[in-house]
Amino acid sequence: MARRGSRGFTLIELMIVIGIILLLVGVLVVSFGGVFAKRDNARATATIETLKANIASFESRWGQAPPGSLRELGDLTRTLNLLEVNDTNRGNEALVLALRSRREGGPYLDQNLFGDASRMGNLDNDTFLADAIASSALDLPDTASTDLFEVLDPWGNPFIYVNIIDVRAGTVADKITLIDGSVIEITAQDCQEKLRHPVTGDYPQGFALWSVGENGINEYGRGDDITSWPKYES
Numbered sequence: 001m002a003r004r005g006s007r008g009f010t011l012i013e014l015m016i017v018i019g020i021i022l023l024l025v026g027v028l029v030v031s032f033g034g035v036f037a038k039r040d041n042a043r044a045t046a047t048i049e050t051l052k053a054n055i056a057s058f059e060s061r062w063g064q065a066p067p068g069s070l071r072e073l074g075d076l077t078r079t080l081n082l083l084e085v086n087d088t089n090r091g092n093e094a095l096v097l098a099l100r101s102r103r104e105g106g107p108y109l110d111q112n113l114f115g116d117a118s119r120m121g122n123l124d125n126d127t128f129l130a131d132a133i134a135s136s137a138l139d140l141p142d143t144a145s146t147d148l149f150e151v152l153d154p155w156g157n158p159f160i161y162v163n164i165i166d167v168r169a170g171t172v173a174d175k176i177t178l179i180d181g182s183v184i185e186i187t188a189q190d191c192q193e194k195l196r197h198p199v200t201g202d203y204p205q206g207f208a209l210w211s212v213g214e215n216g217i218n219e220y221g222r223g224d225d226i227t228s229w230p231k232y233e234s
């Protein structure tokens, strides 16, 4: 009897110990996950803040935030040979190219950001013609690759960039190539509905730049998205 009682107690004890271990592992996983998520969110915010400063410098010289497409960037800078290569990552690519231009006191793109391979990519693998660079009125740095780069968030997805001029005019038409290979559409109608402040009806000033966040789902600045403007309450 004594041996059976002792064995039963050991079994229960073992189960309790296993239970405690599982609980601790669970707590650790959850808290470490939280730490990583916070770190990535902070990185995304830091990249947005850097770009906001770069955009402000561009705006002070060109009188507007960088255009939301290559064609409009060509119009602004009178770069006639700057044509849209494909219909993906247009806003982000136009932003990068505008900020890399040496005209008007540029380049404005932070060189640490541009030199960081984890934060720059070309997910849609597009390039523009070498002769367009050579003759380009954008005056790009000599080392310029023909890649049409995008700025990436900590989860490897391109940031989404729209110029508010295009939002107001209803001419936003962009597609975003995500790290998993899927492509999401950015429509003028959704921008007009979702980028507008729910109470004041105002759009963010000049431009809207956001990350789709950790969940990889575009929520136009809501949900877990990380935004260049103060996030709306509702």
Ligand SMILES: [Ca+2]
Binding pocket: 089, 093, 121, 122, 123, 124, 125, 126, 147, 148, 149, 150
């Ligand atoms: Ca690209």
Ligand SMILES: [Ca+2]
Binding pocket: 211, 212, 213, 214, 215, 216, 217, 218, 219, 222, 223, 224, 225
């Ligand atoms: Ca999201």
